[in-house]
Amino acid sequence: MGAALEESYAARWFSNGGPLGRRLEDRLAARIGGERAVGLVSSATAGLTAALLALDVRGRVVVPAFTFPATLHAIELAGCEPLLCDIDPATLELCPRAAAAALGAERCGAVLHVRAFGLCRELSGIEQVARAAGVPLVIDLAAAFGGREPSGRPVGHAGDVEVFSFHATKVFAIGEGGAVAAGTELLERIRHTGNFAIAGSDVTARGLNAKLSDIAAAIGHAMLDQLDQQVAARRSAAAELLLAASSLGARVPGAGAGMPPWQCIPLVLADAGARDGALASLAADGIEGRAYYCPGLHRATAWARQPARHLPGTDDVAARSFCMPIYADMSGDERRHFGASLTRALGRVQVSRDTLADAA
Ligand SMILES: *Cc1c(COP(=O)(O)O)cnc(C)c1O
Numbered sequence: 001m002g003a004a005l006e007e008s009y010a011a012r013w014f015s016n017g018g019p020l021g022r023r024l025e026d027r028l029a030a031r032i033g034g035e036r037a038v039g040l041v042s043s044a045t046a047g048l049t050a051a052l053l054a055l056d057v058r059g060r061v062v063v064p065a066f067t068f069p070a071t072l073h074a075i076e077l078a079g080c081e082p083l084l085c086d087i088d089p090a091t092l093e094l095c096p097r098a099a100a101a102a103l104g105a106e107r108c109g110a111v112l113h114v115r116a117f118g119l120c121r122e123l124s125g126i127e128q129v130a131r132a133a134g135v136p137l138v139i140d141l142a143a144a145f146g147g148r149e150p151s152g153r154p155v156g157h158a159g160d161v162e163v164f165s166f167h168a169t170k171v172f173a174i175g176e177g178g179a180v181a182a183g184t185e186l187l188e189r190i191r192h193t194g195n196f197a198i199a200g201s202d203v204t205a206r207g208l209n210a211k212l213s214d215i216a217a218a219i220g221h222a223m224l225d226q227l228d229q230q231v232a233a234r235r236s237a238a239a240e241l242l243l244a245a246s247s248l249g250a251r252v253p254g255a256g257a258g259m260p261p262w263q264c265i266p267l268v269l270a271d272a273g274a275r276d277g278a279l280a281s282l283a284a285d286g287i288e289g290r291a292y293y294c295p296g297l298h299r300a301t302a303w304a305r306q307p308a309r310h311l312p313g314t315d316d317v318a319a320r321s322f323c324m325p326i327y328a329d330m331s332g333d334e335r336r337h338f339g340a341s342l343t344r345a346l347g348r349v350q351v352s353r354d355t356l357a358d359a360a
Pocket of ligand 1: 114
């Protein structure tokens with residue numbers, strides 16, 4: 001670790017904007033490719049908040065109820081109000097039709113799309129909806145760094161800005177941290193917002209502290225050196241588990257989900273009983289599957305004040321989905337154990353007959 005921080009010692013710079021952080025931003029941007037620039041942030045939550053503030057979004061923000069709470073917290077921290085919308089059960093993501101209906105019925109300041117579980121779908125449907133309504137599109141792709149859309153393009157280019165998390169639970173993990181990918185002009189505004197909106201001796205807008213230290217960036221460099229290897233290992237383990245799950249009739253992410261880095265493998269079963277039975281069966285084998293994003297956030301106490309919303313797609317998926325864990329460093333034995341255990345679990349319960357549709 002000492003060696004990794006040599007540049008920081010040489011520059012006597014360990015906080016934000018140091019040599020390691022700036023170089024990591026360049027490496028991350030090179031990896032994403034294309035026109036976008038990348039800025040490091042202290043977390044995805046802070047990055048989303050800074051992005052909404054930098055875009056000067058006000059009022060309601062269209063957002064799926066099927067997400068991690070941070071997505072909604074960021075909207076409220078930016079002084080806006082989440083307008084919880086339904087997902088398409090086939091894609092697990094904000095349904096463009098539901099988003100268009102919400103934008104048509106109420107004045108909204110933005111759409112915040114979530115790439116569920118880091119899946120890497122092509123997002124032109126939701127991009128069109130946001131463009132038609134004349135509002136910015138912010139994308140929470142917390143778990144997707146290292147993934148590619150079905151076209152092969154790395155994620156990070158959709159909407160106005162895409163926000164990654166580098167939290168310990170993600171595939172690209174540095175403890176706490178994240179990054180935003182945006183055009184250079186918007187990225188400058190996000191940096192400004194995330195640095196207390198200070199401009200010389202003036203403060204020009206609402207802001208926050210969204211900065212990442214150079215010490216965290218040093219970990220990012222080490223992580224980036226291993227990312228391809230880790231993603232390849234996850235992909236190969238995921239392919240086996242996806243094959244086992246789909247051969248038993250579970251709904252699995254198809255080709256429309258692109259090439260995710262596979263933080264976990266989302267599976268949808270026939271009903272809640274099947275899901276709970278599969279989780280219990282895995283647990284008996286020492287494997288901790290989890291029902292992430294469940295229940296939908298329209299059912300959380302914090303957002304119970306929201307006008308009562310009928311979100312059948314969210315309720316349906318939240319009741320019968322779970323995530324199968326996978327790791328980059330699984331031995332052959334562990335992979336066989338996971339495959340056998342998943343096969344056993346799904347064999348015991350009623351799986352679903354339909355398939356997770358490829359997003360059009
Ligand atoms: C992990 C996660 C977050 C939160 O990321 P932090 O970097 O911990 O703030 C936000 N949204 C989604 C969808 C996540 O999975």
